[in-house]
Amino acid sequence: MVIKNVAVIGAGTMGSGIAQVFAANNFNVTLVDTEQTYLDKGIKTISSSLDRLIKKNSITADQKDTTLKNIFTATQLDSIPHDTGLVAEAIIESKSAKLSIYNKLNDIVNQDCIFASNTSSISITELAATTRPDRFIGMHFMNPVPMMQLVEIIRGYATSDATFDIIKQLSISLGKTPVEVFDYPGFVANRILMPMINEAIFALFEGVASAQDIDTVMKLGMNHPMGPLTLADFIGLDVCLAIMEVLYDGFNDSKYRPCPLLKKMVAAGKLGRKSKEGFFKYD
Ligand SMILES: NC(=O)c1ccc[n+]([C@@H]2O[C@H](COP(=O)([O-])OP(=O)(O)OC[C@H]3O[C@@H](n4cnc5c(N)ncnc54)[C@H](O)[C@@H]3O)[C@@H](O)[C@H]2O)c1
Structure with missing residues (x-):
């Protein structure tokens, strides 16, 4: 065809x-x-x-x-x-x-x-x-x-x-x-990427390091072109939350539970770049 x-x-x-x-x-x-x-x-x-x-x-x-x-x-x-x-x-x-x-x-x-x-x-x-x-x-x-x-x-x-x-x-x-x-929840890309982003948000939530420092660890230590929190802001925190919920519901596994900080930020309208504020601020 x-x-x-x-x-x-x-x-x-x-x-x-x-x-x-x-x-x-x-x-x-x-x-x-x-x-x-x-x-x-x-x-x-x-x-x-x-x-x-x-x-x-x-x-x-x-x-x-x-x-x-x-x-x-x-x-x-x-x-x-x-x-x-x-x-x-x-x-x-x-x-x-x-x-x-x-x-x-x-x-x-x-x-x-x-x-x-x-x-x-x-x-x-x-x-x-x-x-x-x-x-x-x-x-x-x-x-x-x-x-x-x-x-x-x-x-x-x-x-x-x-x-x-x-x-x-x-x-x-x-x-x-x-x-x-x-066809399984999150396919491959988001099944691997989103839990990593969610874990970075947990690290911030638990006070392990600042947002800037979490991103620096992943950029300089893992050679990622951008840190996970910057990437989350780029994707949109509402989109990240929706995907974590699909993983959580799809596998019925607590390892995919969205971080409470992610939920709170979405509820507050802090969606990342598109709302000019997420983990970082944008002009
Ligand atoms: N943004 C990303 O990084 C990304 C990456 C991969 C996949 N996706 C997926 O791609 C899809 C689109 O995401 P996006 O980021 O482009 O969204 P977006 O919000 O930028 O664009 C969606 C567009 O669809 C239009 N639309 C809504 N309902 C419609 C309808 N009934 N008929 C015709 N148009 C309609 C909206 O007006 C809007 O222009 C989603 O399923 C998303 O999960 C997004």
Whole structure:
């Protein structure tokens, strides 16, 4: 199956990056969000990202124009062409919101269209259950999508080998490195990353060291490019908490209990960079 038309649902942080990567590789992309202002913001993000690549001599100005011309925006799902081969969904991390999108899309696109979710933590098997389980898969890109090499490809319980092979090859054609992962809470990336971040928050909560010093230990001692608390601020503390809750509920294991300090900070609206304050302050 040759995929030429791709729909990306959600024009936020991840959706804009995913749309950019597909468009830069000559796919026709329909980018959908609920309001034109979100789409305009997404296109602006893509344009700035392409400008940075021009500055680094990674692409030409013509390639930027072609990439932008490959993206069509829409506020309605039924603007997506019937012959779209892949829907890459990157809306908010809500199971009910995602299920509602897939149930609507099921009647809009052809039966052979593959549904891929960029969810960080929701079960692919559960998302797939009501639509097309064999043609449903997780395509977990990393942030920022144009820069990060990895795509975790998550096989739901019923994902077919044919679907997996198509998405694996497609990821390679985007210049990414796909890794096959089975559907368990947090997949691989967040199952390992989030408990580390949560443990760093426990260390702060228990007064083991200051936020700055915890990050310094991990940067200088483990050669991490950024400390876990800075990374938590970058990801968003609400997102970190939601993923810890998925791990905790999914495994019923107390080792995944979210740190009370993380819960308190989310309740206080200290969400990290996006609220200008988390473990650190931002202008
Ligand atoms: N941010 C990250 O670092 C990261 C990394 C990997 C995966 N993810 C996952 O990617 C997904 C998107 O995350 P994000 O950080 O881009 O979120 P975001 O909040 O930046 O963007 C979400 C976008 O979806 C739109 N949206 C919400 N409901 C919609 C609907 N019904 N139809 C169309 N658009 C809708 C919103 O308007 C918003 O523009 C989530 O599932 C998240 O868990 C995020």
